[in-house]
Amino acid sequence: MAAGAGWASMFPDEVWEHVFSFLAADGDRNAVSIVCRGWYSIERRSRRRIFVGNCYAVAPAAAIHRFPNVRVVSIKGKPHFADFNLVPSDWGGRADAWVTAMAEGWPHLEELSLKRMVVTDDCLEFIARSFKNIRVLALSFCEGVSTAGLAAIAANCRNLRELDLRETGVEENCVHWLSHFPESFTSLVNLSIASIEEDVNISVLEHLVSRCTNLMTLKLNYAVPLDRLVNLLRRAPQLASLGTGKFTAEYRPELFSKLESAFAICKSMKSLSGICEAVPEYLPAIYPVCDGLTSLNLSYALVDGPALIKLVSRCKNVQRLWVMDVIEDDGLAAVASSCKLLQELRVFPCDPYGADPVSLTEHGLVTVSAGCPMLQSVLYFCRQMTNAALIAVARNSPNLTCFRLCIIEPRTPDYVTLEPLDAGFSAIVESCKDLRRLSVSGLLTDNVFRSIGAAANHLEMLSVAFAGDSDAGLHYILSGCKSLRKLEIRDCPFGDKALLANAAKLETMRSLWMSSCSVSLGACRLLARKMPWLNVEVMDERRGGSWASQPDDCPVEKLYVYRTVAGPRSDTPPCVWTVQGAIG
Amino acid sequence: MSESEMAIIKPEAMKSYVWLQCTDGSIQQVEEEVAMFCPMICREILQTGMGSSKNYAISLPERVNPPILSLILDYCRFHQVPGRSNKERKTFDEKFIRIDTKRLCELTSAADSLQLKPLVDLTSRALARMIEGKTPEEIRETFHLPDDLTEEEKLEPLKNTNDDLRIRLLNRLYAKKRKELKERQKQKDVEVEEPQKDERSVDEILSFINGDGDSKSAKAAKNKKKNRRKKDQPKDPSRIESEKSHKKDALTLSMGRSEPGGSNSPSPSRAEDAFPTRVDFEDGDIDDELDPAMKEELDREVEDFARRLNSDWPERMQEILSLSQERRAVPNLMNGNGSLQRYTEFDICHLVE
Numbered sequence: 007m008a009a010g011a012g013w014a015s016m017f018p019d020e021v022w023e024h025v026f027s028f029l030a031a032d033g034d035r036n037a038v039s040i041v042c043r044g045w046y047s048i049e050r051r052s053r054r055r056i057f058v059g060n061c062y063a064v065a066p067a068a069a070i071h072r073f074p075n076v077r078v079v080s081i082k083g084k085p086h087f088a089d090f091n092l093v094p095s096d097w098g099g100r101a102d103a104w105v106t107a108m109a110e111g112w113p114h115l116e117e118l119s120l121k122r123m124v125v126t127d128d129c130l131e132f133i134a135r136s137f138k139n140i141r142v143l144a145l146s147f148c149e150g151v152s153t154a155g156l157a158a159i160a161a162n163c164r165n166l167r168e169l170d171l172r173e174t175g176v177e178e179n180c181v182h183w184l185s186h187f188p189e190s191f192t193s194l195v196n197l198s199i200a201s202i203e204e205d206v207n208i209s210v211l212e213h214l215v216s217r218c219t220n221l222m223t224l225k226l227n228y229a230v231p232l233d234r235l236v237n238l239l240r241r242a243p244q245l246a247s248l249g250t251g252k253f254t255a256e257y258r259p260e261l262f263s264k265l266e267s268a269f270a271i272c273k274s275m276k277s278l279s280g281i282c283e284a285v286p287e288y289l290p291a292i293y294p295v296c297d298g299l300t301s302l303n304l305s306y307a308l309v310d311g312p313a314l315i316k317l318v319s320r321c322k323n324v325q326r327l328w329v330m331d332v333i334e335d336d337g338l339a340a341v342a343s344s345c346k347l348l349q350e351l352r353v354f355p356c357d358p359y360g361a362d363p364v365s366l367t368e369h370g371l372v373t374v375s376a377g378c379p380m381l382q383s384v385l386y387f388c389r390q391m392t393n394a395a396l397i398a399v400a401r402n403s404p405n406l407t408c409f410r411l412c413i414i415e416p417r418t419p420d421y422v423t424l425e426p427l428d429a430g431f432s433a434i435v436e437s438c439k440d441l442r443r444l445s446v447s448g449l450l451t452d453n454v455f456r457s458i459g460a461a462a463n464h465l466e467m468l469s470v471a472f473a474g475d476s477d478a479g480l481h482y483i484l485s486g487c488k489s490l491r492k493l494e495i496r497d498c499p500f501g502d503k504a505l506l507a508n509a510a511k512l513e514t515m516r517s518l519w520m521s522s523c524s525v526s527l528g529a530c531r532l533l534a535r536k537m538p539w540l541n542v543e544v545m546d547e548r549r550g551g552s553w554a555s556q557p558d559d560c561p562v563e564k565l566y567v568y569r570t571v572a573g574p575r576s577d578t579p580p581c582v583w584t585v586q587g588a589i590g
Numbered sequence: 591m592s593e594s595e596m597a598i599i600k601p602e603a604m605k606s607y608v609w610l611q612c613t614d615g616s617i618q619q620v621e622e623e624v625a626m627f628c629p630m631i632c633r634e635i636l637q638t639g640m641g642s643s644k645n646y647a648i649s650l651p652e653r654v655n656p657p658i659l660s661l662i663l664d665y666c667r668f669h670q671v672p673g674r675s676n677k678e679r680k681t682f683d684e685k686f687i688r689i690d691t692k693r694l695c696e697l698t699s700a701a702d703s704l705q706l707k708p709l710v711d712l713t714s715r716a717l718a719r720m721i722e723g724k725t726p727e728e729i730r731e732t733f734h735l736p737d738d739l740t741e742e743e744k745l746e747p748l749k750n751t752n753d754d755l756r757i758r759l760l761n762r763l764y765a766k767k768r769k770e771l772k773e774r775q776k777q778k779d780v781e782v783e784e785p786q787k788d789e790r791s792v793d794e795i796l797s798f799i800n801g802d803g804d805s806k807s808a809k810a811a812k813n814k815k816k817n818r819r820k821k822d823q824p825k826d827p828s829r830i831e832s833e834k835s836h837k838k839d840a841l842t843l844s845m846g847r848s849e850p851g852g853s854n855s856p857s858p859s860r861a862e863d864a865f866p867t868r869v870d871f872e873d874g875d876i877d878d879e880l881d882p883a884m885k886e887e888l889d890r891e892v893e894d895f896a897r898r899l900n901s902d903w904p905e906r907m908q909e910i911l912s913l914s915q916e917r918r919a920v921p922n923l924m925n926g927n928g929s930l931q932r933y934t935e936f937d938i939c940h941l942v943e
Contacts, residue, residue, distance in 0.1 A: 016653075016695050017699035017702055017703075018702070019697070020702075021698060021699065021702045021710070021714070024710065024711075024714045025698075025714045025717045025718050025721070026718070028714060028715050028719075029718050029722065031722070031723060034723070037726050037729060038726075039720060039723060040739060040740060040931075041726045041729045041730055041733075041735055041737075042735045042736050042737065042738050043738045043739055098734070178627045250726060534766035
């Protein structure tokens with residue numbers, strides 16, 4: 007076998023295709039696709055799954071042409087800061103263009119996941135009609151949907167296995183949408199409708215749950231009361247993942263014991279969420295499943311500390327725990343001593359702007375990091391922090407992959423030393439070598455960004471707010487952080503120079519968001535001119551149109567820069583302008 | 591013979607064998623139950639009755655050569671024994687595939703042609719593991735694959751992910767041009783492309799190509815050859831600024847600094863030479879701000895750059911870029927490993943990450 011001929015000819019394409027089928031990571035498939043002409047071709051034909059991190063990075067037709075046999079698609083639209091109402095509501099991210107193209111090019115699509123996109127009822131109807139084989143429809147953080155669209159899905163998608171509406175706002179429009187699932191329809195495995203505010207017809211739901219014997223995940227909305235939950239559980243004891251509706255009712259012993267028995271027959275339950283407005287008297291009904299739980303979301307359970315402590319202490323196998331700060335430091339100490347397998351902790355503020363002090367401090371975080379050796383992911387809202395605490399966390403938890411600290415009041419210093427929190431966050435990035443996601447807060451100077459730029463080699467996403475002193479801060483980030491993909495910044499004194507000095511870096515990233523910083527229109531023009539593979543979008547909701555005539559020193563309130571091969575998009579609303587590269 | 595005597599006769603004598611022939615003519619004799627483990631051979635035996643003697647040996651597909659056949663038969667011999675535990679089989683498999691890449695590929699090929707699915711899966715997984723985490727270049731080396739996509743494949747993988755791709759592109763054109771110009775101008779101290787990145791500014795290259803003796807400003811030479819000189823030299827703002835301009839995106843802030851035609855040889859600067867080093871994070875000695883002189887320089891650079899843009903620079907840029915487009919050269923993207931990836935309008939997969 008001649009070495010020059012390559013070994014690719016040693017066996018037929020189908021065998022290489024079989025080899026590639028064992029490559030799970032997109033990155034590996036991407037590498038394979040540009041090894042040589044032969045592999046490019048094989049990989050392209052056999053690619054079944056693609057992930058589009060930014061719906062505007064590539065034209066739908068181009069993606070379809072490149073990968074003609076895709077069955078599983080995942081697309082993201084709006085930037086993350088849309089969750090905090092920083093992105094204009096009409097910014098874009100409509101799913102129509104993609105859905106229309108996919109209906110034509112990938113009619114055999116089986117799974118569609120959309121995140122932060124605008125999905126209308128028409129779009130859902132179109133999906134229902136166009137994709138006969140669709141099995142999974144997941145809409146997370148989307149908007150524009152009403153129950154009429156859901157009715158169309160229910161009526162037409164005969165093979166549907168998963169309908170997941172996580173955090174997607176759903177308007178009321180068709181009260182009986184659940185009834186549109188035909189009698190013969192029994193294939194549901196996942197029904198997650200927690201974000202639907204309106205009532206559902208619970209009898210219809212019960213009947214649906216009864217006939218879908220493979221149902222594994224059921225996440226109910228608030229409207230489902232406790233007594234109806236009992237019936238549902240009895241019909242689906244095989245559930246692995248349950249999201250309850252409201253977990254509150256007047257205390258009645260017979261309801262309690264029915265509820266407890268209903269939980270007791272759920273031997274497979276691994277994940278529990280919902281528990282909205284929990285009443286302490288009913289929490290013990292959950293105890294039968296606690297030991298088996300790997301995921302527990304109590305972020306809607308406004309129950310005081312002691313009741314929470316009793317509950318979490320029983321959850322010895324929990325790996326993911328979301329709670330509110332009412333758990334306080336004591337509660338976190340209980341977590342640290344009981345939940346040794348904990349990997350992910352999220353602590354949300356129950357009353358972010360309230361004056362009432364809650365006894366959740368930096369000590370809680372340190373205790374958990376000390377007691378839970380497998381801790382990898384943290385999201386922690388609190389009101390005070392010290393460098394010493396962060397240094398301790400860095401030392402205790404070197405395996406952190408995600409660290410998001412949100413000190414509620416901007417620019418809060420170390421409350422003991424009154425120094426900036428630079429040392430603390432520097433310790434985090436230097437110790438946690440696999441850190442992929444970081445959100446910083448508190449009082450921070452440019453120095454912390456020097457550490458981050460230098461040490462955070464695997465960091466992919468960085469969120470910065472109210473931090474830094476000058477362009478140097480942004481420059482450190484962009485000139486370092488080898489693996490950076492997404493950078494989102496608000497209210498920082500970062501401006502033109504750092505941006506322009508690192509223009510090439512932006513092409514190696516998915517996107518950059520900057521709002522309320524010190525960027526000028528002139529710099530954006532320069533950037534757009536130099537970097538034709540970037541879309542440079544400037545936004546200002548106060549002014550519509552007439553961007554082109556503004557002077558160079560016009561400040562840019564919101565800037566979103568992303569790499570794309572699709573060129574400027576054609577659907578920008580009046581308050582958004584894609585800065586053109588041409589002069590004038 | 592009595593029945594009891596018959597029972598004592600060694601089992602081997604009662605065994606049946608099949609004969610298999612490779613395309614090179616060589617014939618192997620194999621116990622029947624071992625060969626039957628292979629669906630293709632099994633079918634041949636049952637449907638055509640072939641294989642029962644040397645003269646009627648079963649012809650094996652071309653992709654099965656004698657040494658690989660022996661390997662496959664070892665595999666079959668082990669696995670066809672019914673009593674083995676899963677653990678035993680797994681241990682055997684793990685050892686079995688510890689062979690060099692070439693043989694592994696041959697084995698995969700042969701297993702596929704014999705339709706021996708468990709072995710195909712085993713070898714395919716092993717090959718996939720050899721691909722995981724590798725860059726395209728590494729994969730090519732591992733499997734001796736041709737490098738036939740485009741010219742850009744031949745760019746050296748670079749460690750600094752912040753490199754400006756266009757600089758490299760232009761450098762390649764520049765290298766060609768330089769050869770020509772070398773004849774004419776006898777430039778001896780212009781450096782040939784080194785494996786390290788050449789972070790010379792685009793403007794310098796342009797001014798050189800266009801024979802501009804007079805660059806924008808005759809600043810001090812950047813001696814980027816070795817770090818040793820750097821420490822000796824006074825840290826004057828102009829030098830810092832000129833070093834800085836050669837880091838990363840020289841396109842943005844570069845002005846024609848050096849005099850290529852003169853005595854100073856431009857050489858690749860290192861990222862470490864530039865801006866961040868002066869602010870090494872040392873205990874108790876933290877610089878809180880940019881050197882004010884540097885700040886000033888940054889301001890001036892931005893201004894200058896803007897002014898230059900309003901000159902004929904864009905057209906020159908177009909010219910250079912269109913030359914490169916003829917070679918279907920397009921910007922490269924770094925993946926997370928810090929190695930190069932190419933993207934073109936059809937290489938969407940990298941953009942969709």
